[in-house]
Amino acid sequence: MPSVFQGTSQGLNGVIRAEDVTLTFPGVGGAGGAAGALVQQAQLNCERTVNMIYEIGSNKVYYVGDRRRGTAQFNRIVGGSATFKDMIAQFGDICKSKGNDIKMEVGEDTDCAGTGGGMTYNMLDSTLTSLGASVTANDIVVTESMNYMFVDLEYDA
Numbered sequence: 001m002p003s004v005f006q007g008t009s010q011g012l013n014g015v016i017r018a019e020d021v022t023l024t025f026p027g028v029g030g031a032g033g034a035a036g037a038l039v040q041q042a043q044l045n046c047e048r049t050v051n052m053i054y055e056i057g058s059n060k061v062y063y064v065g066d067r068r069r070g071t072a073q074f075n076r077i078v079g080g081s082a083t084f085k086d087m088i089a090q091f092g093d094i095c096k097s098k099g100n101d102i103k104m105e106v107g108e109d110t111d112c113a114g115t116g117g118g119m120t121y122n123m124l125d126s127t128l129t130s131l132g133a134s135v136t137a138n139d140i141v142v143t144e145s146m147n148y149m150f151v152d153l154e155y156d157a
Contacts, residue, residue, distance in 0.1 A: 023074075024103045025087055038077040040143070042104060044121060046070035046153035070150040072102065072123055078133070078142040091128040091148065100126045102148065122154040 003009055023039055050065035078084070091100055102123040130147040 123150040
């Protein structure tokens, strides 16, 4: 039977289970690490500075660098638990940055076929840099945007 939308037929090639994706703020909110923080969106970025230098009188080029800097943004819904107060106390104090790691993890068995594919992002020595809040009439919820910076990013696949 042909597809309603015409063109090439397509078929399901796999299923990924979202419940195996976790975001934890170790040391916040008990053993779960920020359970109940109601984070709806997470984005992270880590970059390094690389300068290109040239040798006079030749065509040789050199890379000099490897200074790293990371940023992360999380959007959450206000409510659910008192976890956010713990997050502000932990990550809002720049003097507590050492050891403040934020971990985003995709579990090993996220696909229903059980073939693995997990990975972990570990944002090292994080601190809160900005906090914003907004509300819209249609949503009737207050959302917060939290921005962090971190020293380095560990990646394990």
